[in-house]
Amino acid sequence: MPSRPHITVDDLRIGYGTRVLMEHTTFQVERGTIFAILGGSGCGKSSLLRHLIGLERQQAGRIDIDGVGEPSQYEGVPPFGVLFQSGALFSSLTLAENLWLPLNRWTPMRGATAHELVQAKLDLVGLGAFAEYLPGEISGGMKKRAGVARALVLEADLLFFDEPSAGLDPISAVELDQLIITLSRDLGITVVIVTHELPSIFLVADNCIVLDKAAKGIVAQGDPRKLRDESEIPFVHAFFTRSSYDVTANPGG
Ligand SMILES: Nc1ncnc2c1ncn2[C@@H]1O[C@H](COP(=O)(O)OP(=O)(O)OP(=O)(O)O)[C@@H](O)[C@H]1O
Numbered sequence: 121m122p123s124r125p126h127i128t129v130d131d132l133r134i135g136y137g138t139r140v141l142m143e144h145t146t147f148q149v150e151r152g153t154i155f156a157i158l159g160g161s162g163c164g165k166s167s168l169l170r171h172l173i174g175l176e177r178q179q180a181g182r183i184d185i186d187g188v189g190e191p192s193q194y195e196g197v198p199p200f201g202v203l204f205q206s207g208a209l210f211s212s213l214t215l216a217e218n219l220w221l222p223l224n225r226w227t228p229m230r231g232a233t234a235h236e237l238v239q240a241k242l243d244l245v246g247l248g249a250f251a252e253y254l255p256g257e258i259s260g261g262m263k264k265r266a267g268v269a270r271a272l273v274l275e276a277d278l279l280f281f282d283e284p285s286a287g288l289d290p291i292s293a294v295e296l297d298q299l300i301i302t303l304s305r306d307l308g309i310t311v312v313i314v315t316h317e318l319p320s321i322f323l324v325a326d327n328c329i330v331l332d333k334a335a336k337g338i339v340a341q342g343d344p345r346k347l348r349d350e351s352e353i354p355f356v357h358a359f360f361t362r363s364s365y366d367v368t369a370n371p372g373g
């Protein structure tokens with residue numbers, strides 16, 4: 121029997137005020153997989169992510185994470201971790217202190233137990249020796265990995281990443297991709313990732329949705345390598361092969 125999807129999105133409509141960004145949006149994210157949200161700038165990827173984590177309320181439709189119900193209605197410890205586009209570490213706190221914050225906020229864990237957990241998460245992302253460093257004292261790639269460690273500290277089995285490799289050099293970006301693969305393959309964590317980086321998509325993503333601004337929703341979904349090789353939708357083909365695409369000639373997809 122197939123297991124229940126980790127995330128179920130059903131006939132979702134999102135937008136701001138009277139403006140609709142995306143409608144009739146339906147997809148599932150299977151447990152333990154890496155799922156990519158793709159599409160051109162401004163199509164609503166970050167907005168979709170903010171809805172999935174309950175920071176915004178949808179206009180219509182249903183979001184369910186792990187059978188827990190609507191994310192915007194959660195109380196208590198969030199059942200997921202998030203790495204925001206900016207990384208968002210507190211610059212005046214050490215890496216260890218940045219990881220302690222969510223523990224203090226959400227768990228009774230203190231002292232040596234908290235210290236061990238923080239250290240274990242920093243070790244996991246390869247920053248075990250940098251616990252006492254400030255974010256300003258480490259590289260961009262290390263900051264992103266520290267953000268991942270913080271997203272992991274509450275031991276959620278679901279992580280959301282918004283453009284994790286944006287602004288990173290190619291080597292650091294690949295290191296981050298490898299870390300994401302490790303989280304999924306070795307720890308069984310479900311990862312939802314918003315990204316523009318084609319090499320990263322083909323390396324890490326098991327599955328994806330491609331969003332299109334003009335179509336106000338999903339124009340393709342499936343294995344990104346398959347979509348690249350087989351999709352006959354001009355926008356999807358152009359996206360995956362980085363070829364030019366005349367929006368006016370193909371309105372809506
Ligand atoms: N809080 C908000 N209030 C009103 N409009 C918003 C809000 N956040 C985003 N938008 C608008 O929604 C549209 C989609 O924005 P969003 O940031 O979700 O796109 P994106 O696909 O993540 O783009 P990018 O690839 O540039 O990060 C944009 O036109 C943006 O201006």
Ligand SMILES: [Mg+2]
Pocket residue numbers: 165166167
């Ligand atoms: Mg965005």
